[in-house]
Amino acid sequence: MKKRTATAATLLAALGFVLCAALILAPSCSKKGSGKKVIGVSLLKENDDFYKTLKKGLQETGEKMGYEMVILSADTDEDKQDKNMDAILLKNPSAVVLCPVNSRGVHTIIKKATAQNVPVFTADIAAERGEVVAHIASDNYMGGQLAAERMAKLIGKGGLVTIIYQPGTESVAARVKGFVDKGGELGLTFIEDTDGNVMQYDGNDDQQKSEEKAKTAIAGNPALKGIFAANDNMATGAEAAILGSGRGDIVLIGYDASPLAQKKIDAGGVWKADVMQNPYDIGKITVETIDKHIKGEKVNAVIGVAVGLYDGKK
Amino acid sequence: MGKKNPVLNFLIENGMYIVMLLIFVYFAASAPGFLTANNLARIPLQSAFVILIATGMTMVIITGGIDLSVGSVVAFTAVIFSIILKRYELAVPLAVLAALAAGSLSGVTSGFFVVKFRVPPFIATLAMMTIARGLARLFAQNTKIFIENPGIEKYSDFIMIKQVAVTEAIGIPYLVILMLAVVTLLGLVLMKTRFGRYIIATGGNEEASRLSGVNVNRVKFLVYVINAFLAAAVGIMMASKFMNGNPEFGVMWELDAIAACVVGGTSLMGGKGNIFKVLLGALLIGMLDNGLLIQGRSSEMIYIIKGIIILGAVIIDQIKER
Incomplete structure (x- = not known):
């Protein structure tokens, strides 16, 4: 009896592992190193509509312009944003985009990138200190x-x-x-x-x-x-x-x-x-600004993204 | 069990190490940048705060208790520390002592109610979790308290704490050295000292321990205080690292710490556990966080995969027990 439960549990465990291995492996087979220039992003969060749309704007524009986009989320946790930056810098990115969790304290995270001569951009939320090429946000x-x-x-x-x-x-x-x-x-x-x-x-x-x-x-x-x-x-x-x-x-x-x-x-x-607000445009204009900067064009330090009015009549 | 099948036996006996190895190999193959000295050295650093909490948590769990309040205590202490520095401009060592005392007080409170009123630890510390989080938000008025005293980044004693939190000596971050020192110290306390044996005895059979003269109440009380003290120390380092006291620090950290304990073979029934194995458990979870992030996973996938692996590691441990 005892042995049977043990065997059943082992089978269950094995099943669990096969399941999670499949889960893990499935999506990662498709993307391999492509030699494209990398843009790394640490979003404030990705579980609300605003940031979901902003992410889409970044992703689609980046892909269209030939960049590999690495988009991570800090889940509104400063410590996680710090780890996001570590992970992004391992990819030798051409630029990093931050939506800072903590405007005033984010300069310590920014410094990690600038120390490796990686230009930093902020989107939606600005950094109060630290070397940022441009800030892109709603007007x-x-x-x-x-x-x-x-x-x-x-x-x-x-x-x-x-x-x-x-x-x-x-x-x-x-x-x-x-x-x-x-x-x-x-x-x-x-x-x-x-x-x-x-x-x-x-x-x-x-x-x-x-x-x-x-x-x-x-x-x-x-x-x-x-x-x-x-x-x-x-x-x-x-x-x-x-x-x-x-x-x-x-x-x-x-x-x-x-x-x-x-x-x-x-x-x-x-x-x-x-x-x-137009979060999609914030993402799009952020990538366009980075592209300009990489190509050596001058970009403004603050870039306002136009907003609209919703009144139900569309 | 399993006398007839040595292979299966071996696999189950060394379950956690095998899972760790598999995950390591998998990330080495699939996450470019994972297998660099730079990144591997960073895993203990990234996990250090949770490991510090997990060592105290191991002691609590061995007595048969649990402490859900530590994440909130991290935030509470960070806020108190920042306020003391900012508003009262106290000398840094005094601020550290005051903040450590304030944080430890939450452990004193939890321990008091567990021991004196027989409140189940889950409930006592659940209450403390919401109280400490609430107090942190109250004192910080729901915002972050920035440490921005003029010139503070030049105070030698403040630099010292900040250095522990962010810089390194001979290539090894101070924080990792501190973490290893605490793990070694408490690991030895648990294995080699009378207090350690009392902790294990209390968790193994409280009544028998009491009858044979162990002051069970004192042991149970002290483990909550030690745990809260460690969480308080982490709170101070978080505040120094990010230069602010944020009442939202440490959300869900108690769960990471408990997961590390359980993956490291600590029995939630009490009476059994080893801090050095908990260190490995925490590193396994840290490695998962690190590798999944390098793969560019979304945070919801990280939550799901982490949960599955923790469950898997624990299932193996449970089978071993039969």
Whole structure:
């Protein structure tokens, strides 16, 4: 009896190994060293729509231009990004692309590449220190401007608006600045704080908190006509606040055009539009920029990728 | 079992080494760049943090316990260390001591509840895992605490910690030297000292150990403190290496450490385990991570393949036991 279970277990183990060997071997047979120039990439993560699309842009453009793309993911873990870089450098890459997990600390990882004279590019998220040839990312300022234009069109000149944002993030700050600058130009008025500055409610990238802050703004300002939320997470909270306070006339514009946001906009409620980034173009333009750099052309240090507006009408 | 079949017997007896060898050969053949001195030397370095935690974890598991909190303790300590340096501008050695104490306190708490209130270790440390992670996020206000005191990168004592975390002496990274020293020390403690024998005895048969005069409670309490202390040391080195205290450090590290223990033949039932074999177990997992990354695998494939290999290695070990 005992022996039979042991044999069964052995068989099971053997089966397991055959299975995993097959799993491991199957996809690796197709790609062998090709003598192509290598571009190594360490993405911030690869399990969300934005980065999936960005990866596709990198992959397809790279292949089209004759590069071998080695695209790894740091899974939002700084230590893994460090290991990604080690693995990439073993391939003697012609360039490395990073979407830094930690903007301020990534220079130690960048240094590993520059020490071997491998040029480093950043995409989507910038590095605060370290030697980077170019940074390619969405033009967030333009995104804020687009949102303001649409807001002005929807609620008219003089309409009172406010902003839910998250402090400490450069991209969000640029969105807000674009919105405030353009909105002011187009005659929107903003809720002001006691010092007379444009009030920005801290939603902390949190639905619950954004809902609370939006509720406060709505309750204290009966004339409020529009809310701009600097990302979809905070927009979701703001939407709940608008609906919860029975002010279906308030217009909401968000940022990112996530699938959930698109669904809400399509449904035609208070959520009217969303600024939409083009992650595919970020990937594509990153590879094109690297190609230019490798061919000895001069490239700009910061390259903005155009954003669009999603309003359900396509 | 298996008296009639010496080949099968041999394969099962040396299961982990054979799996290691197979994986090594496979990567050498299929991952260009894997089989370079440069890369091979890097595997112990890349695994060092997890190995340090796994040595403490081995002791906990041998007593029949488990510690799920260590990954969170790494983050908690890194945050505390960074805050102390940044806000209070304490001398670096004091900051290190304070952070070590804070991190160890989580082990004191887990150990206290396990021993005094008979809370199952899985539950006590599960609670500590979420509490320590929560505290790390709370203290860091959900962001990273950057160590950016003017000139800190020139303080000799800070450089020392950072050097341990990132640089090398005579070609061997300090971190690897430290890791090997800790493994050797605790491995010997476990095998050669009275405390070590008490740990094994406690896990083997707690009641019998108690009756023969072993202070079982003290032994159980101490292993959690030692484990948390090691996790705290790792947290400080992580903060020094990346120059920030990130409350998201060390996510899932407890699982890597437990996997290393189990692949290294430590019995989750307690009473059996060898820190040197756990070192090999951790290196096996480190080699998998390294090789799969060089092959350019996506992270979801790495998770799946790692899981299968860990399961396979453990199955072989289980068969051996029959």
